[in-house]
Amino acid sequence: xxxxxxxxxxxxxxxxxxxxxxxxxxxxxxxxxxxxxxxxxxxxxxxxxxxxxxxxxxxxxxxxxxxxxxxxxxxxxxxxxxxxxxxxxxxxxxxxxxxxxxxxxxxxxxxxxxxxxxxxxxxxxxxxxxxxxxxxxxxxxxxxxxxxxxxxxxxxxxxxxxxxxxxxxxxxxxxxxxxxxxxxxxxxxxxxxxxxxxxxxxxxxxxxxxx
Numbered sequence: 001x002x003x004x005x006x007x008x009x010x011x012x013x014x015x016x017x018x019x020x021x022x023x024x025x026x027x028x029x030x031x032x033x034x035x036x037x038x039x040x041x042x043x044x045x046x047x048x049x050x051x052x053x054x055x056x057x058x059x060x061x062x063x064x065x066x067x068x069x070x071x072x073x074x075x076x077x078x079x080x081x082x083x084x085x086x087x088x089x090x091x092x093x094x095x096x097x098x099x100x101x102x103x104x105x106x107x108x109x110x111x112x113x114x115x116x117x118x119x120x121x122x123x124x125x126x127x128x129x130x131x132x133x134x135x136x137x138x139x140x141x142x143x144x145x146x147x148x149x150x151x152x153x154x155x156x157x158x159x160x161x162x163x164x165x166x167x168x169x170x171x172x173x174x175x176x177x178x179x180x181x182x183x184x185x186x187x188x189x190x191x192x193x194x195x196x197x198x199x200x201x202x203x204x205x206x207x208x209x210x211x
Contacts, residue, residue: 012091015090018087021064043058044056044128054110060104062105087099091148094152096152097138098139099137102134104134107129109127110126
């Protein structure tokens with residue numbers, strides 16, 4: 001997931017994330033995806049090994065994929081990143097999930113193959129046909145959000161107030177200490193101050209004014 005922006009949700013500041021475009025690039029454009037057998041057009045996720053069938057997942061309407069994937073299929077809605085992407089909203093201090101929306105389009109690859117002679121009318125190049133749209137949502141409701149804020153944010157505000165009070169006390173004591181220190185130094189340097197001078201002869205006591 002990739003950070004998108006900060007957004008207010010249910011009275012809380014949240015971080016919004018989405019599936020970045022590079023996550024669905026094929027292995028030629030993103031070598032890291034070679035481990036997921038992404039030897040297919042950009043914008044598709046190869047699920048063949050997982051389901052033992054030529055099934056590929058994508059974002060709705062092949063969003064972030066090759067333009068020709070959408071051009072070859074009629075009836076799909078136009079791409080709208082604001083409503084078609086998979087997103088999660090996370091409270092940044094605790095990492096709690098506030099809201100999540102997962103949207104995936106399931107596609108089947110069809111093409112001409114010698115194993116099925118009746119499919120000889122199909123073209124040799126593969127075509128990816130949408131067969132299902134998966135939409136899952138979850139997160140906090142208003143009641144849970146209220147409980148969360150009272151349990152997390154209120155104690156944190158009290159803690160912050162206490163920290164500021166303690167900081168103010170420390171600053172005040174520091175200023176007082178510095179003031180008393182300067183006063184002590186100024187008094188010791190005053191010309192009226194006297195010092196006891198220890199004479200060479202212990203039997204004599206001499207007091208002298210320091211000028």
